[in-house]
Every structure is written in structure tokens, then in C-alpha cells.
Amino acid sequence: MTRGSSFDVAVVGLGAMGAMSAWRLAARGAGVIGFERYRPGHDHGSSHGDTRIFRTAYFEGPDYVPLLQRAQVLWRLLEKESEAELLTMTGGLAIGRLEGELVAGVLASARQNDLPHRLLDVTEMSHAYPQHRLEHGEVAVLENEAGFLRPERAVSAAAARAEALGARLMTDTQVISVEASRSGVVVVTSRGRFEAEQALITAGAWTPKLTRHLHLPLKVERQVMGWLAVTDPARFAPQRFPVFIRETDHGRFRYGFPTTDGRSIKLAVHHEGGDTDPDSIDSEIQDADVQPMRDFARDHLLGVTGDMVDARVCMYTNTPDDRFIVARDASLPGVIILSACSGHGFKFAPVMGELMTGALLDDRAVPAIIHSA
Ligand SMILES: Cc1cc2nc3c(=O)[nH]c(=O)nc-3n(C[C@H](O)[C@H](O)[C@H](O)COP(=O)(O)OP(=O)(O)OC[C@H]3O[C@@H](n4cnc5c(N)ncnc54)[C@H](O)[C@@H]3O)c2cc1C
Numbered sequence: 001m002t003r004g005s006s007f008d009v010a011v012v013g014l015g016a017m018g019a020m021s022a023w024r025l026a027a028r029g030a031g032v033i034g035f036e037r038y039r040p041g042h043d044h045g046s047s048h049g050d051t052r053i054f055r056t057a058y059f060e061g062p063d064y065v066p067l068l069q070r071a072q073v074l075w076r077l078l079e080k081e082s083e084a085e086l087l088t089m090t091g092g093l094a095i096g097r098l099e100g101e102l103v104a105g106v107l108a109s110a111r112q113n114d115l116p117h118r119l120l121d122v123t124e125m126s127h128a129y130p131q132h133r134l135e136h137g138e139v140a141v142l143e144n145e146a147g148f149l150r151p152e153r154a155v156s157a158a159a160a161r162a163e164a165l166g167a168r169l170m171t172d173t174q175v176i177s178v179e180a181s182r183s184g185v186v187v188v189t190s191r192g193r194f195e196a197e198q199a200l201i202t203a204g205a206w207t208p209k210l211t212r213h214l215h216l217p218l219k220v221e222r223q224v225m226g227w228l229a230v231t232d233p234a235r236f237a238p239q240r241f242p243v244f245i246r247e248t249d250h251g252r253f254r255y256g257f258p259t260t261d262g263r264s265i266k267l268a269v270h271h272e273g274g275d276t277d278p279d280s281i282d283s284e285i286q287d288a289d290v291q292p293m294r295d296f297a298r299d300h301l302l303g304v305t306g307d308m309v310d311a312r313v314c315m316y317t318n319t320p321d322d323r324f325i326v327a328r329d330a331s332l333p334g335v336i337i338l339s340a341c342s343g344h345g346f347k348f349a350p351v352m353g354e355l356m357t358g359a360l361l362d363d364r365a366v367p368a369i370i371h372s373a
Contacts, residue, residue, distance in 0.1 A: 007033040007168075009360055010187045010196035012175045012210065014040050016047040016151065016346050017338050018202035019158035020353030023078070026165035028357055033196060034167060035189055037174040040159035041152040045204045045278075046315050048152055049225045051257045051266060052346040053243045055092045056145035059105025060322065060344065062112040067351050067367065072145065074350035075154075082157035085150070090238045090258055092146025095125075095132060096247035098139050103247070106141045117143045131241055133300050135249075148243050148257055151346060158350070175203075175210065184334050198334035198360050205278035205315040207339050216325060218339055221316040222276040224289040227264040228297050229307040236265050236303070245270075246300060254296045264309045267293040270343055271316070278315060285311040317341040324352075324370045326359070336360060340370075 009025050011018045014036035022034045038044055056072070058064040075087045094106040110117040119141055122134045134140070163169055174190040184197035203210050205220045230236045241258040248254065253270035260266075269292050276282070290308050297304040317339055319325055324340040336359055340352050358364035 007031045007194070007196035008198065009033075010035070010178075010185065010194060010199040012178060012187065012199060012201045013203035013206070014155070014159055014169060014171075015045050015202065015204050016155055016349040017204070017340055017352050018200070019155045019162065020349040021200055021202060021338070021356045022162035022167050022169065022353075023158040023165070024350070024353035024357040025360070026162045026167040028361055030357070030361060032162060032167035033187075033194055034159075034162065034169040035173045035175050035187065036169065036171045039171045040169075041156035043152070043312070046317065046341055047155050047204075047346065049266070049312050049314055050150065050152070050260055051148040052151050053092070053245070053255060053257070054087055054147050054149050054347040055143065055243070057092075057094075057106045057110040057113075057115045057117055057141070057143040059094065059102050059109060061105075062109040063367075065109055065113040065115070067348060070354070071348055071351040074354065075149065078154065078157055078161065078350060081161050084153055084157045086154045086157065087147055087149050088238055089145070089147035091242040092143050093129065093132070093140045093242050093244040094143070095134065095138060095140045095244060097137060097249070100247045101251070102245060102253070103139060103141055106143065110141070110143060115143060115145060117141055129241070131235055131302055131304075132244070133302055142242065146243055148238075149346060154349070158353075178210070178332065178335060180332055185332060198336075199332075200356055200360060201335065201337045204339075204341065205317050207317060207337060211329070211337055213331070214327065214329060214337070216327060216337070216339070217320050218325070219318050220276050220278055221271065221318055222273040222281055223268065223314045223316055223343070224273070224285060225266055225268045225312050225314060226290045226293040226308050227261070227266050227310040228293060229264050229305045229309050230259060231303045231305060233259050233262050241265070254292075254300075265304060267296060269293065273316070276315065281313065281315065283313045285313065316343040318343070324348075326355075326366050326370050
């Protein structure tokens, strides 16, 4: 039996992108129904692990900057509406060689967009941030508009705000398919069929499975985050230890956060994980998973021990060019698929929600920087 046909938009998957989209759609007055196989804020997808970096001087491209500036406004709005602390500004360090992809990209982005930043050499870094051990010839760019987000709290807050604005959110509900119907689409779920005029598919790592017929160029990658004990937690407090990304001499990317638990800092490797299936991912942590973080701490940080107090598995959903995908389905008019990950999507989530709202309700085009399949 098909239930209710009074919804304007059905949102499939209430992780970062889906919950933020439901919030922005409901704020515009749209009739929203959302489906989530787990519960908002869960740890089975791509939006868990305590922290996510927010940064504005984007090495991936200066054209992302206006979106990030808008995202920051929306993060603050969500904080205000939900009375939750979601974004802590710490400043951000990009460390590497001047000519490397990271530092050159951050500088280009900062200069093109007039973003406040400072270039620090080895000596200046040893005074300002002695927790980092730089090698001869390395530099760091410090930008102001950077910090960290709290992913589980943020997704739950957006879902709660969407519900408060009238959205109907169905948790513990698996979507099996999205099909065409006379009035738009019918969403077939483990708890029945639901009609809506349009649908937004924000299923994260499960997007390839739900949209198999579209052959989107997406690959799911297993990623591990590790928490290493620090000897003097006060030196790694958010006021003293900005979020950082470091490009090593081998063109590899490592990143880390200040302490949020008063005893350890989170470190992670960007990419370098194996392809995986989200339904059969290996969630056991192996020594090989955490060795790169221990090696990084030993070689590049001071005051971080090899004692791993926690480690967790997560997933990237990557496109070939590390941009995002906003796709329409020619066989299903009124359906948009959003995959905004490639390991850097979280900070954009509220602005993606706003862009999806414009695309669905006003047929507005999304900026070209978002790779549109
Ligand atoms: C380890 C790691 C570190 C990262 N670090 C950063 C960072 O520092 N900064 C940053 O900006 N980004 C970062 N990212 C990327 C960012 O976290 C992702 O871009 C973002 O979380 C993706 O959100 P999503 O909504 O696409 O996926 P998810 O949040 O996983 O949401 C997808 C949702 O869809 C649901 N779903 C799927 N299939 C179905 C179905 N059939 N029926 C019902 N529900 C379904 C899932 O249960 C899930 O809740 C990182 C990612 C990882 C894994």
C-alpha cells in the first residue's frame, strides 16, 4: 500500500548531506519526508569520529571559498537554532614544501579571496607551534577561518531542526528503491511505500547501490582514524593547537586535531585505504591501519606518544577528481543524487543542503565547482 502523497521532497539517507538538506528544505516550507536506515548521528557511514576539519583557504581550489564562507554562516545558524556547539575555530595550519600541492594551493586560495593568513618558516613554527617538527625547507600557512566541527552532534541537530520545522523523519527504515509514480516518485522502504513529488538521494557510501543503473563514477574507500595519547594535554588544547594538514615529502597527506578528550589527539591518513563494500566493511582495526599515524607522530610531532587509545573505521565515497557529484536521473524526473564526500565534504554539508533546496524547489543550477555528472 502506498501511503500519503502529500510530500514535496523525499530525502533518502539522513547523514550529513541528507539531514542538512531536510533542515534547509523544511526551513523553506517544503513538505519533507526523510528516511534513514539507522538513526541520525550513527557510526556506520561517513559522518562519525568526533571531529571534522573546517577550513576556508581551500587548497583544492579557490572557487570553493565562497561556498565555504556561506557554509560557515549556516553552521552558526544551526548552532543558534539548536543551542549546540558545533564549530570551534582554532585556526588551521597547512604544512609542507612551498611548491607542494597543499601549501601552494592554500596560498593561491587565500590570495585570490583576500583571506587572512600568515606564512611561517621553520624557526617561526618552532616558537609558535613547537608541537610540530618541521624539516629544513618546510613552511606552514596559518589561516584564521579554520577549526573543527562535531559530526555526530551536527547531524542529529540538523535532523532535529528539520523535524521541528515539520519534516517527517523515519529512522530504522531502509529504502529499497526509488521509482517513478504518477505524481512524481514512490520510495519503496522496509516500512512501506511513500509518494513524493521529488526525491533527493543522499545515501553516502550506499549511493552506488541505490543508483546502480546510473553507473556513477564512485568508489568507496575504507579509512581509519586513530587517537594517540599526548604527554601534556594542555599543549594540545584547541586554543594552542590548530587543526592541521601536512603534506609529507612523498606527497602523502596526514591531518590532525587538538584534543577534545583531554588525553589524546586524533590523527588520520587522507586516502591510502582500500576499496570496500559498505555492507561488508572490515571494522576490525589492524596494526597496519594505525602504523602510519604512529610513524607520523614519531617523525613529525613532539609530545605525542605511540599509545593508541582508540581507533575507528569510516568510509570515503570518492569521485575520480575528488570533487562532488550532483546528478539528475533521466529515467526518474524529479530525482537528484548528491554525493559530496571524496574525504572533504562534511564542512560543506549545510551549504549543500541549501544548494539542493534551490535545485529542487526553484530549479536553480548548482555552481560548476561541484562536479556535475
Ligand atoms: C575518516 C573521515 C574523515 C573525514 N574528514 C573530513 C574533514 O575533516 N572535513 C570534511 O569536511 N570532511 C571530512 N570527511 C568527509 C565527510 O565526513 C563526508 O563528506 C560526509 O560525512 C558525507 O556525508 P554523506 O551524507 O554523504 O554520508 P553519510 O553521512 O554516511 O550519510 C549517508 C546516510 O544514508 C543512509 N543510507 C544509506 N543507504 C540507505 C538506505 N538504503 N536507506 C536508508 N538510509 C540509507 C546511511 O545510513 C547514512 O546515514 C571525512 C570522512 C571520513 C570517512
